[in-house]
Amino acid sequence: MSIKTVSNVVNDHPHVRPEMRARVRAVIDQLDYRPNGIGRQLRQGRSGLVALAVPNVTSPYYGELTSELVRTARERGLTLIVEQTDADLEREREVSDGFPVRMVDGLVFVPLTIPVEELSRRRDTTPAVVVGENGEGAGLDRVTIDSAGIGDTATRHLLDSGRRRVAFLGDKGGGRPPVVAQRVTGYRRALRRAGVPLDPALMRATPEWERVHGYDGTRALLADRPDVDAVFAANDLLAFGAVRALTELGRRVPEDVAVVGVDDVEEARYATPSLTTVALDRAEIARLALGLLAERLAGDDSPPKLVTASHHLVVRESAPA
Amino acid sequence: MSIKTVSNVVNDHPHVRPEMRARVRAVIDQLDYRPNGIGRQLRQGRSGLVALAVPNVTSPYYGELTSELVRTARERGLTLIVEQTDADLEREREVSDGFPVRMVDGLVFVPLTIPVEELSRRRDTTPAVVVGENGEGAGLDRVTIDSAGIGDTATRHLLDSGRRRVAFLGDKGGGRPPVVAQRVTGYRRALRRAGVPLDPALMRATPEWERVHGYDGTRALLADRPDVDAVFAANDLLAFGAVRALTELGRRVPEDVAVVGVDDVEEARYATPSLTTVALDRAEIARLALGLLAERLAGDDSPPKLVTASHHLVVRESAPA
DNA sequence: ACGGTGCTTTGCAACGTTGAACGAAGCAAA
DNA sequence: TTTGCTTCGTTCAACGTTGCAAAGCACCGT
Numbered sequence: 075m076s077i078k079t080v081s082n083v084v085n086d087h088p089h090v091r092p093e094m095r096a097r098v099r100a101v102i103d104q105l106d107y108r109p110n111g112i113g114r115q116l117r118q119g120r121s122g123l124v125a126l127a128v129p130n131v132t133s134p135y136y137g138e139l140t141s142e143l144v145r146t147a148r149e150r151g152l153t154l155i156v157e158q159t160d161a162d163l164e165r166e167r168e169v170s171d172g173f174p175v176r177m178v179d180g181l182v183f184v185p186l187t188i189p190v191e192e193l194s195r196r197r198d199t200t201p202a203v204v205v206g207e208n209g210e211g212a213g214l215d216r217v218t219i220d221s222a223g224i225g226d227t228a229t230r231h232l233l234d235s236g237r238r239r240v241a242f243l244g245d246k247g248g249g250r251p252p253v254v255a256q257r258v259t260g261y262r263r264a265l266r267r268a269g270v271p272l273d274p275a276l277m278r279a280t281p282e283w284e285r286v287h288g289y290d291g292t293r294a295l296l297a298d299r300p301d302v303d304a305v306f307a308a309n310d311l312l313a314f315g316a317v318r319a320l321t322e323l324g325r326r327v328p329e330d331v332a333v334v335g336v337d338d339v340e341e342a343r344y345a346t347p348s349l350t351t352v353a354l355d356r357a358e359i360a361r362l363a364l365g366l367l368a369e370r371l372a373g374d375d376s377p378p379k380l381v382t383a384s385h386h387l388v389v390r391e392s393a394p395a
Numbered sequence: 396m397s398i399k400t401v402s403n404v405v406n407d408h409p410h411v412r413p414e415m416r417a418r419v420r421a422v423i424d425q426l427d428y429r430p431n432g433i434g435r436q437l438r439q440g441r442s443g444l445v446a447l448a449v450p451n452v453t454s455p456y457y458g459e460l461t462s463e464l465v466r467t468a469r470e471r472g473l474t475l476i477v478e479q480t481d482a483d484l485e486r487e488r489e490v491s492d493g494f495p496v497r498m499v500d501g502l503v504f505v506p507l508t509i510p511v512e513e514l515s516r517r518r519d520t521t522p523a524v525v526v527g528e529n530g531e532g533a534g535l536d537r538v539t540i541d542s543a544g545i546g547d548t549a550t551r552h553l554l555d556s557g558r559r560r561v562a563f564l565g566d567k568g569g570g571r572p573p574v575v576a577q578r579v580t581g582y583r584r585a586l587r588r589a590g591v592p593l594d595p596a597l598m599r600a601t602p603e604w605e606r607v608h609g610y611d612g613t614r615a616l617l618a619d620r621p622d623v624d625a626v627f628a629a630n631d632l633l634a635f636g637a638v639r640a641l642t643e644l645g646r647r648v649p650e651d652v653a654v655v656g657v658d659d660v661e662e663a664r665y666a667t668p669s670l671t672t673v674a675l676d677r678a679e680i681a682r683l684a685l686g687l688l689a690e691r692l693a694g695d696d697s698p699p700k701l702v703t704a705s706h707h708l709v710v711r712e713s714a715p716a
Numbered sequence: 717a718c719g720g721t722g723c724t725t726t727g728c729a730a731c732g733t734t735g736a737a738c739g740a741a742g743c744a745a746a
Numbered sequence: 747t748t749t750g751c752t753t754c755g756t757t758c759a760a761c762g763t764t765g766c767a768a769a770g771c772a773c774c775g776t
Binding site for chain 2: 106108109110111112113114115116121123130131132134137138140141144145148153154155156157158172173174175176177197198285286289314315317318321340341343344345346
């Protein structure tokens with residue numbers, strides 16, 4: 075029998091006699107034949123591969139996002155290649171410029187440090203979806219969250235529970251990336267609405283947003299402002315570090331200092347005390363991102379789209395109502 | 396100029412006049428030409444893709460292992476495809492049988508629930524490396540750790556600090572998978588050496604090894620044996636859950652109950668109290684696994700190899716010396 | 717001027733697959 | 747028996763790349 079007939083059977087094409095079909099199937103089983111994906115991809119001009127470029131898969135937030143993307147991609151018949159940029163500018167540039175060898179059909183990119191102008195100068199024509207606030211203005215499809223709203227929600231919760239000296243942990247010196255700028259905006263908005271003056275000494279910058287930076291930043295904060303009574307940390311990891319520092323310095327959480335984070339990573343539920351946080355729906359973000367990408371893969375060439383995923387406050391022990 | 400000349404330039408072949416080389420380079424830059432990976436792969440018969448099948452990328456241990464594998468693969472010029480089995484038997488079967496379409500050059504597999512016999516019946520000829528104790532006897536290349544040694548080290552540390560009622564958290568009912576069996580073996584060995592009789596009520600089974608199971612298991616443990624003075628948890632997540640449960644039930648850690656975990660995930664350093672644990676070198680595991688795979692890809696067809704990665708005790712607050 | 721030598725460039729084929737077009741049967745109706 | 751139609755199977759070509767071998771081209775010595 076001809077190769078093409080086998081192809082027809084494998085692809086469930088019509089116009090194959092049932093008898094022939096069965097015969098081919100039997101031989102396929104016997105030989106454990108599997109179509110060579112490469113040949114197929116070359117013929118069809120698509121690989122079904124999608125690259126995910128994320129700062130890392132280690133930190134809980136990106137890990138959980140990666141997990142949801144892997145799951146969602148699978149459901150859509152796509153396969154995910156994982157790359158880590160380590161938040162390194164050069165690595166992010168490489169991702170933005172496109173891999174030197176063309177292999178993937180699409181890209182999901184979570185940029186941290188690359189300037190928007192560079193993103194928008196992108197020459198690579200592989201469809202790309204940017205995830206996060208940092209791609210603002212890049213002229214690419216993007217899934218984002220309302221970080222100003224998040225900052226507002228968190229800060230308001232602390233103010234509503236009677237706190238008045240609310241620190242912001244996780245600011246960046248110099249030009250703030252959009253994600254930071256937005257969370258600060260929300261923080262200020264909530265303070266203003268409550269009539270609480272902004273105290274610059276309560277705005278603490280950190281080099282990154284990992285546990286150790288929350289820890290260090292909080293120790294520095296307490297040295298300056300020993301009377302702080304609440305911390306809004308820009309993400310959960312900073313918050314964990316903050317709790318650790320506060321505890322070491324003899325502050326009780328939440329009695330002396332309340333702490334709110336952002337992300338609702340799994341650990342937030344099991345930490346001691348459990349962490350009040352603003353939850354982001356990572357499954358929704360994954361769904362939206364791959365949805366946008368799938369439209370492009372299907373040939374959609376409309377102007378770049380922007381979609382916003384939802385968030386909600388989860389009240390736990392570290393900052394009760 | 397001919398297509399082949401371009402190919403020669405792209406691949407830095409000798410015998411291309413510098414002038415011609417420059418001319419081709421210029422055009423490549425101008426057109427932003429990138430070789431099509433699929434065509435190249437078809438020609439060369441290899442894709443440079445390696446599949447990683449891991450229970451999930453969310454839990455810290457697998458996440459950190461995935462991260463190291465991504466990094467190491469990159470260094471070796473390989474690209475990692477990530478699949479999650481969710482510790483589901485059916486999904487693990489699919490991985491073991493091989494993907495229905497051939498696309499990857501190799502497989503790194505962390506099996507949890509699939510029986511060894513099924514693994515060894517594997518028909519797929521794609522080179523595979525198994526990571527972990529659970530692949531014992533599968534007749535495949537494997538990177539493992541000395542889990543009996545780990546159980547011994549952890550238990551001994553607790554006994555050395557004067558504890559006598561040491562619980563084992565994370566047993567499995569019914570036939571124990573190798574990883575559990577080995578950690579139990581080490582636990583018993585240390586107890587025997589210290590002359591402490593084994594108390595079956597201190598052996599606590601959990602459905603999985605996640606925080607919630609450590610939490611539930613520890614509550615059950617305290618109901619049965621309120622006088623327990625130490626917990627050896629089979630991994631860090633169980634230990635975090637245990638600490639949480641102990642704290643809620645009024646036990647101080649480590650004063651009343653000491654806790655030791657296994658893995659040394661990043662969180663262990665920042666938890667309150669910080670966690671004493673047996674550290675596994677994930678970078679080493681990744682290096683060894685891809686090293687074995689690379690040998691197979693290079694044509695090595697010697698009998699299956701077994702290599703063992705190292706471990707060491709890290710003493711922190713939850714179980715001081 | 718001719719063949720030889722060594723460097724440079726090109727043509728051909730093949731990797732494994734599948735869409736398109738073509739050919740070969742089978743069958744019913746004329 | 748021939749014609750026309752349907753159903754099934756095959757051949758051809760192409761996807762983009764690169765190893766191989768042959769061809770082109772200077773330049774040299776005789």
